[in-house]
Amino acid sequence: MSKLITENASEEFLYSLSNYCALQGFVEDQFGLGLIARAVEEGITVIKPMGIMIFNMGGRPGQGVCRRLFERRGFRVTKLWQTKILQAADTDISALVEIEKNSPHRFEFFMGLASDQPICARTAWAYGKSGGRISHALSVYSCQLRQPNQVKMIFEFLKNGFHEVSSSLDLSFEDDSVADEKIPFLAYLANVLKETSTFPYEPPAGSRIFRNLIAGFLRTYHHIPLNADNIVVFPSRAVAIENAIRLFSPRLAIVDQHLTQHLPRNWLTSLAIEASDHPSDDVITVIEAPSQSDLMIELIRKLKPQLVITGLSQFEAITASAFQHLLDVTREIGSRLLIDISDNFELSSLPGTNGVLKYLAGNPLPAHAAVLCGLVKNQVYADLEVAFVISEEEAIFKALSKTVELLQGNTAPISQNYYGCIFHELLSFQLAGRHRPSERGNQKVTSAYTVDIGTSAISVLDNAELSIDGPEKSSLIHMDVDKSFLPLPSPVKAAIFESFARQNIADAESDVTSSIKQFVKTNYKFPDYNGTELIYADSCLALFNKLVMCCIHEGGTLCFPAGTNGNYVSAAKLLKASISTILTESADGFKVTEKSLSRSLETAKKPWVYISGPTINPTGLVYTTEDIRCILSSCSKFGAKVIIDTSFSGLEFNKNSSRGWDLASILSDISSPSFGIFLLGGLSLELLSGALDLGFLVFNRSDPVDPISSFTGLSKPHGTSRYAIRKLLSLKEQRVESLMDATAERIKVLQNRFKQLKEVLGKNGWDVLEPSAGISMVAKPSAYLGKEVSISVPQKDMPTKESPEEKKIKIDNSNIREAIYRATGLCINSSQWTGIPCYCRFTIAGEESEFQHALECIAKFRSLVP
Numbered sequence: 001m002s003k004l005i006t007e008n009a010s011e012e013f014l015y016s017l018s019n020y021c022a023l024q025g026f027v028e029d030q031f032g033l034g035l036i037a038r039a040v041e042e043g044i045t046v047i048k049p050m051g052i053m054i055f056n057m058g059g060r061p062g063q064g065v066c067r068r069l070f071e072r073r074g075f076r077v078t079k080l081w082q083t084k085i086l087q088a089a090d091t092d093i094s095a096l097v098e099i100e101k102n103s104p105h106r107f108e109f110f111m112g113l114a115s116d117q118p119i120c121a122r123t124a125w126a127y128g129k130s131g132g133r134i135s136h137a138l139s140v141y142s143c144q145l146r147q148p149n150q151v152k153m154i155f156e157f158l159k160n161g162f163h164e165v166s167s168s169l170d171l172s173f174e175d176d177s178v179a180d181e182k183i184p185f186l187a188y189l190a191n192v193l194k195e196t197s198t199f200p201y202e203p204p205a206g207s208r209i210f211r212n213l214i215a216g217f218l219r220t221y222h223h224i225p226l227n228a229d230n231i232v233v234f235p236s237r238a239v240a241i242e243n244a245i246r247l248f249s250p251r252l253a254i255v256d257q258h259l260t261q262h263l264p265r266n267w268l269t270s271l272a273i274e275a276s277d278h279p280s281d282d283v284i285t286v287i288e289a290p291s292q293s294d295l296m297i298e299l300i301r302k303l304k305p306q307l308v309i310t311g312l313s314q315f316e317a318i319t320a321s322a323f324q325h326l327l328d329v330t331r332e333i334g335s336r337l338l339i340d341i342s343d344n345f346e347l348s349s350l351p352g353t354n355g356v357l358k359y360l361a362g363n364p365l366p367a368h369a370a371v372l373c374g375l376v377k378n379q380v381y382a383d384l385e386v387a388f389v390i391s392e393e394e395a396i397f398k399a400l401s402k403t404v405e406l407l408q409g410n411t412a413p414i415s416q417n418y419y420g421c422i423f424h425e426l427l428s429f430q431l432a433g434r435h436r437p438s439e440r441g442n443q444k445v446t447s448a449y450t451v452d453i454g455t456s457a458i459s460v461l462d463n464a465e466l467s468i469d470g471p472e473k474s475s476l477i478h479m480d481v482d483k484s485f486l487p488l489p490s491p492v493k494a495a496i497f498e499s500f501a502r503q504n505i506a507d508a509e510s511d512v513t514s515s516i517k518q519f520v521k522t523n524y525k526f527p528d529y530n531g532t533e534l535i536y537a538d539s540c541l542a543l544f545n546k547l548v549m550c551c552i553h554e555g556g557t558l559c560f561p562a563g564t565n566g567n568y569v570s571a572a573k574l575l576k577a578s579i580s581t582i583l584t585e586s587a588d589g590f591k592v593t594e595k596s597l598s599r600s601l602e603t604a605k606k607p608w609v610y611i612s613g614p615t616i617n618p619t620g621l622v623y624t625t626e627d628i629r630c631i632l633s634s635c636s637k638f639g640a641k642v643i644i645d646t647s648f649s650g651l652e653f654n655k656n657s658s659r660g661w662d663l664a665s666i667l668s669d670i671s672s673p674s675f676g677i678f679l680l681g682g683l684s685l686e687l688l689s690g691a692l693d694l695g696f697l698v699f700n701r702s703d704p705v706d707p708i709s710s711f712t713g714l715s716k717p718h719g720t721s722r723y724a725i726r727k728l729l730s731l732k733e734q735r736v737e738s739l740m741d742a743t744a745e746r747i748k749v750l751q752n753r754f755k756q757l758k759e760v761l762g763k764n765g766w767d768v769l770e771p772s773a774g775i776s777m778v779a780k781p782s783a784y785l786g787k788e789v790s791i792s793v794p795q796k797d798m799p800t801k802e803s804p805e806e807k808k809i810k811i812d813n814s815n816i817r818e819a820i821y822r823a824t825g826l827c828i829n830s831s832q833w834t835g836i837p838c839y840c841r842f843t844i845a846g847e848e849s850e851f852q853h854a855l856e857c858i859a860k861f862r863s864l865v866p
Contacts, residue, residue, distance in 0.1 A: 648776075779842065
């Protein structure tokens, strides 16, 4: 333009230019408002918080379009003045006619200056061609940002490489309370995606920041002295209830009838309420009960259950008396009590009276009781749920934390962040230190007798190598977590932000079913029959555990290869499945072979075989097409059902080794009547999406076991997550360059890290099994077994301020994990987790600084062992 316009250009020439401008890359370009849209967004970056923009707007696109240009960018709009002006005679509006022809939009013109009835561009064009004069509105708009600081943060994020997302942004709200909730979260999310590039490790009990915010809200608004270690986070209320029942394994549980809809059907149909002569019988019976407290108490006294889960009706929740009666009667007969306050919990700066919380303000929560709260009452996303359980009993807190790790994995970080923003905003209204800490009147009262956690559950939880959660400000290095904490690539960030920035997402836009089926077909050629069924959930682990219940219901034996994800094995034990081990050999890279499989299946009753592939967790090796053909063929001979877990796949160094899988061809050669295959998967690693995950299960409904009825209570990904995942799956299917380049770069990073780790381990006395895919590898601590090392061990019941005790231990397979953790702060998994004698597991997808620190810890440990 600077070359076209000279200092002595005529006014006529400048006027002719004023009718046209280049496309600006905004959705408003189609209405001729692209330059205005650009001016608005540039204005956002420079305007002062209370500043006002004044725009003179030609009304040809229509008043609604003009207003929306400002409103969807976070402005409140006031029309100051309006008139009509004649359309310039030299302006050709045929382009607007063409737009109307190809879209439902209608432009706005008038016949002359006196008419108030608008006409479309086509009518105006015809009228003008016939000698008539057409006019359009000219309006003056006053625009002021609704929440200026947050909106500025949002547009600062979009400006740095995410301009294409701005077309999806919609900050127009009819209700101010919705704007006050959504805009701060979008600003927070923009800041997280801009500054940190990833979601950091959080313990399975929930983000410590989120749990501190919940505790802060309860302290500030309800005067209950709690901290983060009294709160366990769950993805939903239904998941929390089912996990609690599985943890306590009551022979009989009484559950509020409003809380039973997602429980397993066999619990609700069992009538085994008499005391069993065989204590090993693991039948759980759930009796539905009315929520009215007097009727519930009558049932409790008569049936004497081991667990009671109930809410309180609206009128009973106002005072603490009904809760007090429930506490007394359950303590008296030795029941555990889980009281649900979800319907009466208000996320408000002026919360109403809540009897349970009022009781807790003056009294400690008894050891036999816990409080459940499901968060669903937000203004923006009616179906976005997070739940938490409050317990002041340390043993229960730890047991629930371990249970959610084994049965669910983690609660979606973004869901925790969303409600965390709401809690943060509410706490921002309060001045710290205005009130003295509340004083509770009673000391903690323990029940004379309370049903303990099941002995089998305690044994599993104590022996499972779960993630280590240190003190709040500890700097542990986690190489024991099956997640990626590598930076999110731009396409993933864009999809996540767009999913929250959009409004009124259509069901079809968040329906992932067809996208996942296409993904499975492209990658594994899983046969798609008319009876092919797809189920999805928050996590792959949750779906796996439902399959375990199907195996138990059938009376089957779950067969795990030696060299399997230890959390899956521990989860199956917690669910009390019958388990068998398929022996593997070092010469085969600890992969399952036809020979070893046949030997194991000969003695297994109704076998269900678990296979991790194409990428094997934890070894990082890959099953080729021929490998999986042999495995499935051998399973079919014994009528075994096969669970193929693909959730650790998608990052193979040599793509040809896995993408040659053609399950349709392999299965077409198998005709065993009792054989069945379940394809299990997760999308976090495959889509490089970090904390954004979705687990799926694909199977044929005509298989001998129909698991549909068993998949109750699953926590499903929120619509925003489904929208983002669908978008990423589409990019992957179309092989869009940005995502393909990011995948190639991710694989390159992992290969380099494997080389670095292999070198450091080799120099420091470890024998490494070199991986060829994924995010984990195994190695044998040959130089350490049988050697002594001094470690710091906290003394039992000692004050935290005192120094830990120095202790010498002899290193073996069972304690090397603790030795490395105590000596260096590095968390790995031992052979107890991997199932491979003497081999430990290392994951390498942590943040770069943590990975380098981990290498230093490995060398440091070597220097400590003589």
